[in-house]
Amino acid sequence: MSQITGAQAIVKCLMEEGVSTIFGYPGGAVIDLYDELMSSPQLTHVLVRHEQAAVHAADGYARVTGEVGVALLTSGPGATNGVTGIATAYMDSIPIVILTGQVPTPLIGNDAFQEVDIVGITRPCTKHNYLVNNRNDLVETIREAFYVAKTGRPGPVLVDLPKDIIKADIDFEDRKPIRLQSYQPTYEPHMGQIDKACRLIMEARKPVLYVGGGVILSNASEELRELALKLDIPVTMTLMGLGSFPGSHDLSMGMLGMHGTYTANMAVAECDLLISVGARFDDRVTGKLDTFATNAKIIHVDIDPTSISKNVSVDVPIVSDCRKALTALNNWFNNRQDISIEDEKSKHQQWFEQIKRWQQQHPLTYIEEGEKIKPQYVVEMLDKLTDGEAIVATEVGQHQMWAAQFYQFNSPRRFLTSGGLGTMGYGLPAAIGAKMARPDKVCIDIAGDASIQMNIQEIATAMQYKCPVKVAILNNRFLGMVRQWQELFYEKRYASTTMDFAPDFVALAKAYGAVGLRATRKSEVEDVIREALAVDTFVLMDFEISREEGVFPMVPAGKSTTEMLLV
Amino acid sequence: MKHTLSVLLRNQPGVLSRVTGLFSGRGFNIESLCVAETLDPKVSCLTLITSGDNNVIEQITKQLHKLIDVLKVVDIGDGDFVEREMVLIRVSAEAATRAEVLRIIDIFRGKVVDVSPKSYVVEVTGSHAKIEAVINILKPIGIKEIVRTGKIAIARGGAHK
Ligand SMILES: Cc1ncc(C[n+]2csc(CCOP(=O)(O)OP(=O)(O)O)c2C)c(N)n1
Numbered sequence: 001m002s003q004i005t006g007a008q009a010i011v012k013c014l015m016e017e018g019v020s021t022i023f024g025y026p027g028g029a030v031i032d033l034y035d036e037l038m039s040s041p042q043l044t045h046v047l048v049r050h051e052q053a054a055v056h057a058a059d060g061y062a063r064v065t066g067e068v069g070v071a072l073l074t075s076g077p078g079a080t081n082g083v084t085g086i087a088t089a090y091m092d093s094i095p096i097v098i099l100t101g102q103v104p105t106p107l108i109g110n111d112a113f114q115e116v117d118i119v120g121i122t123r124p125c126t127k128h129n130y131l132v133n134n135r136n137d138l139v140e141t142i143r144e145a146f147y148v149a150k151t152g153r154p155g156p157v158l159v160d161l162p163k164d165i166i167k168a169d170i171d172f173e174d175r176k177p178i179r180l181q182s183y184q185p186t187y188e189p190h191m192g193q194i195d196k197a198c199r200l201i202m203e204a205r206k207p208v209l210y211v212g213g214g215v216i217l218s219n220a221s222e223e224l225r226e227l228a229l230k231l232d233i234p235v236t237m238t239l240m241g242l243g244s245f246p247g248s249h250d251l252s253m254g255m256l257g258m259h260g261t262y263t264a265n266m267a268v269a270e271c272d273l274l275i276s277v278g279a280r281f282d283d284r285v286t287g288k289l290d291t292f293a294t295n296a297k298i299i300h301v302d303i304d305p306t307s308i309s310k311n312v313s314v315d316v317p318i319v320s321d322c323r324k325a326l327t328a329l330n331n332w333f334n335n336r337q338d339i340s341i342e343d344e345k346s347k348h349q350q351w352f353e354q355i356k357r358w359q360q361q362h363p364l365t366y367i368e369e370g371e372k373i374k375p376q377y378v379v380e381m382l383d384k385l386t387d388g389e390a391i392v393a394t395e396v397g398q399h400q401m402w403a404a405q406f407y408q409f410n411s412p413r414r415f416l417t418s419g420g421l422g423t424m425g426y427g428l429p430a431a432i433g434a435k436m437a438r439p440d441k442v443c444i445d446i447a448g449d450a451s452i453q454m455n456i457q458e459i460a461t462a463m464q465y466k467c468p469v470k471v472a473i474l475n476n477r478f479l480g481m482v483r484q485w486q487e488l489f490y491e492k493r494y495a496s497t498t499m500d501f502a503p504d505f506v507a508l509a510k511a512y513g514a515v516g517l518r519a520t521r522k523s524e525v526e527d528v529i530r531e532a533l534a535v536d537t538f539v540l541m542d543f544e545i546s547r548e549e550g551v552f553p554m555v556p557a558g559k560s561t562t563e564m565l566l567v
Numbered sequence: 568m569k570h571t572l573s574v575l576l577r578n579q580p581g582v583l584s585r586v587t588g589l590f591s592g593r594g595f596n597i598e599s600l601c602v603a604e605t606l607d608p609k610v611s612c613l614t615l616i617t618s619g620d621n622n623v624i625e626q627i628t629k630q631l632h633k634l635i636d637v638l639k640v641v642d643i644g645d646g647d648f649v650e651r652e653m654v655l656i657r658v659s660a661e662a663a664t665r666a667e668v669l670r671i672i673d674i675f676r677g678k679v680v681d682v683s684p685k686s687y688v689v690e691v692t693g694s695h696a697k698i699e700a701v702i703n704i705l706k707p708i709g710i711k712e713i714v715r716t717g718k719i720a721i722a723r724g725g726a727h728k
Contacts, residue, residue, distance in 0.1 A: 123585060124592050128635040131580070148635060182577055182638040306629040309622070 006138055006166040007036035010099070013142040014043060016175060019070050021046060021061065021436050023054040027074025029101025029114065032166045046436060046465055049457040051078050053429035055085025055156075056455070058096045060430030061437045062089075064391055064413050066219060068149050069096040069433065075103055076114030079160075080121065084423060086156050087125040091420025092240060093217060095154035097145050098126075104164040105133050119160050127155030135168040147178045152185030153304040154217055185303060189320035189328050197275075197299045197316045198332045202344065204273035204297075206351040207233045210256065213240030213419070214278015214302060214322045216412045221245065223326035224277065230333060232345040234355050236264035238279050240419040243409035248388070253355065254364065257285040258555045259401040262362035265553070265561040267355055268293050277301045278322040281311040282420075291560035301325040362553070364405050365567055371521040372546045375399060375474040378525055379406035382444060382472060385529050390442040391416065393431035395451030396424045397481040399474040401551040403446040425454030431469045432462050442470065442533065449475040449502055459512040462538045470532050471540045473505060476547045484550050488565070509540035518542045569598070570624050571650065571720050574613040574631055575639040578604065582636045586613065589634065595619065595627050599717030610638065614719045643720050650720040653692045654702070655680070659709035660687045668708060675701045686711060 021044045026034045037045050048054045051073045058069030073082045079100040089096050103112040119131045128148050130141050149157040215224055221244050228235050228251050235245045236256040256264035274296040286292040300314040308317045318325050366376040379402050388408045393416040394400040409415050418426040427445040435443040452473055462469050479497040486494050509516030519528040532539040553564040576582050590597050598616040605612045631640045660668050677691035691701050
C-alpha cells in the first residue's frame with residue numbers, strides 16, 4: 001500500500017484496466033488530473049473539440065475493440081455536453097467509462113461555479129453511476145465502474161470526481177476480485193431451456209434466426225455461424241447486428257424491419273420458429289406488434305431479463321450470454337448421435353427455396369438515372385473499393401440506411417451506428433475513435449450533409465492526431481430522412497427540412513488542412529473514392545446525390561412489416 | 568391488480584431516486600412507498616405498492632433487479648403476509664362528540680396521543696381497509712388533518728423467500 005494523489009490513483013487504475021487511449025477535454029475541475037496525464041506517457045489523451053465527440057469517440061473505440069472506452073470531461077458544461085454521447089452508448093449497450101470532474105465536496109449543493117448534478121442527470125441513461133465523496137472509495141469505485149461497464153449487458157458508467165478527491169492523498173490498495181452482491185449477471189444458459197429450444201428447432205420447417213447487437217457484444221459470431229450453417233437456418237440481422245453473420249453468405253437475408261429487405265420481413269412474417277439472439281424486438285424491427293411473426297414459436301436468448309417478454313411474449317426464454325447459449329445449442333446437436341444433421345437440414349429445403357424466390361422477386365435495388373449520382377451506388381462503390389473490409393461509421397438518416405443496406409458487412413465490429421438513440425453527429429467522432437483503435441483499417445464515415453455539421457469541428461481532432469478517417473457525404477441538401485416522411489405522409493410539405501444554406505464542404509476540408517473532393521456525376525464517383533483511399537490523410541468526399549431519393553423498402557411506422565413500400 | 572413489492576437496497580446516496588426515476592421514466596405507477604434501514608445499516612428496505620397486469624409487474628420486478636444497488640425484490644402479494652399502515656388523525660372533539668370519538672378509537676384499538684380543548688390527535692394502525700374505515704367513520708365528526716404512512720409488509724412464518 002502506498003500513498004499517492006487521487007490523480008495518480010486514477011491513472012494507475014486506468015493502466016490496470018489496460019486502457020491506452022482516452023478521449024477528453026480539460027477544465028478547472030479536472031486540471032489536476034490533466035497535469036498527471038502529462039507525466040503518463042503510456043496513456044494517449046486525445047483532445048477532441050467538443051465533449052459530445054469525446055464520448056462518441058470512446059464509444060467507437062469500444063465498438064471496434066470490445067474493450068471499455070474512456071472519456072474524461074470537466075464539470076458542469078463539460079459533463080452536460082457529454083450527455084448525448086452517454087445516452088447513445090446506453091441505448092446500444094456499449095461499455096464505456098466516463099470520468100467527470102466535479103466541484104470540491106464542500107461546495108457540492110451550493111450552486112458553485114460549473115457545478116451540475118451530473119449523477120442525477122445521467123441516472124436514467126447510464127448503466128450505473130457514482131459520485132465519489134470519500135477519498136477512500138476512489139480506487140474501488142473506478143474499478144467497480146469498469147467491472148459494471150463491461151460485464152452482463154454492457155453499458156456506460158459514469159464516475160463523478162470532486163476536485164478535492166482528485167487532489168487528496170490516498171492509499172492505493174492492491175486489486176481484489178470484484179464481487180457485488182447486488183449485481184450478478186447470468187451468463188450460463190439453463191440447460192432445460194436449451195433442451196426445449198432444440199426440440200422446437202427440430203420441429204420447425206420454416207425457422208429464422210433473428211440476431212442483434214448482443215451477438216456482437218458477446219463475440220458470438222463464430223458460434224452463430226456454426227448453428228446457422230449446421231442446420232441451414234436463414235439469418236436476418238437488426239441494424240445493430242449487421243456483421244455478426246456474413247452479409248454475403250447465402251443464408252443471410254440482410255437486415256429486417258422498417259428499412260429491412262423484402263425477404264427478411266416476409267420470412268419473419270411466415271416463419272414457424274423465430275430464434276432471437278441478442279435482439280430486443282424494438283419497434284423499428286417489429287412494426288405493428290400484433291402482426292409480428294404471428295405464426296411462429298419464439299425462442300429468445302438475451303443476457304438482460306428485462307428484454308425478454310417486454311414487447312413480445314416468447315415460448316422459450318433463455319437468459320444467458322449469447323455466446324454461451326449458442327455454444328450450448330450447437331453442443332446439443334453435436335452430441336446427439338441419433339440425429340442426422342443432413343435430415344435436419346433437408347427439413348428446411350423448401351423454406352430455403354421460398355426465401356430464394358423472395359430474394360429474386362424483390363432484391364435490394366434502386367433505379368439508375370444516367371449520370372445522376374445515386375446514393376446506393378456510392379455505397380456499393382465504397383464497398384467494392386474497400387473489399388467490404390472497411391470500418392464504416394454512419395450518422396443518422398437516409399445515408400445510414402443505405403450504408404446498412406448496400407455495404408456488405410462480413411465480419412463483426414465493422415459497422416458503427418447509433419441504432420437505439422439515432423444520434424446525428426455520432427459518425428465522425430466514432431470513426432475517429434475507431435481509427436485510433438485500429439490504425440491498420442480503412443475507416444469511413446458515411447454521412448448526410450446535415451448530420452456531418454453536428455460534429456464537423458472534429459476534423460480538427462483528426463488532423464491533429466493524424467487520423468486519416470474518410471468522410472463520404474451523401475449530399476442531398478435536405479434533412480433527407482425527415483423529408484422522406486414528409487413526402488410520403490405529409491403531402492410533400494417540406495417543413496424545415498431544406499438545407500437552404502450549406503458550406504462548401506470541399507473548401508471547408510481544405511481550411512482544416514484536409515483533402516476535399518467532390519463528385520457531381522456518376523462517372524466521377526469511382527475516381528473520387530480511389531483518390532480518397534489512396535492518400536494517407538483525412539479526406540472529405542462530397543457526393544451531390546439525386547436529391548429526392550428515398551430509402552426502400554419501407555414499412556410505414558405502426559404498420560405490419562409485410563406492408564412494405566418498395567422501390 | 569395491486570401488488571406489494573418488498574425491495575432490499577444497498578443503502579447508498581441517491582438510491583431512492585434510482586427507484587423512483589425508474590418508475591416515472593417507464594410510466595409505472597407508485598401508490599405508496601415506505602423506506603427504512605434494516606438491521607444491517609448498509610441495507611434499506613423499501614415497501615412499494617404498485618398496480619398493473621402480470622406483464623407490467625414482471626417488467627417492474629425485472630427492472631428493479633437490474634438496478635445495480637438492488638439486492639432483492641419480493642412480490643409479497645404472492646404469498647401470506649402481514650401488512651400494516653399507520654395514521655395520525657386530528658379530529659375535532661367538542662363537548663358533544665368527545666366521548667363518541669373515544670368510543671370509536673377504542674373499537675379500532677387506536678390511541679389518543681394528544682389532547683387539546685377542541686380536538687384529539689389519534690393514532691390507528693392496521694390494514695389498509697381498517698385505516699380507510701376509521702377515517703370514514705370519523706369524517707362526519709370532523710377530521711381537521713390527517714397524516715398516513717405508506718404500507719409496510721412482512722411475510723408470515725419464516726424469513727424472506
Ligand atoms: C441529434 C438529432 N436531431 C434530430 C434528429 C432527427 N433526424 C433524423 S434523420 C434527420 C435528417 C438527417 O439528415 P442528413 O444528415 O442530411 O441525412 P439524410 O437523411 O439526408 O441522409 C433528422 C433531422 C436526429 N436523429 N438526431
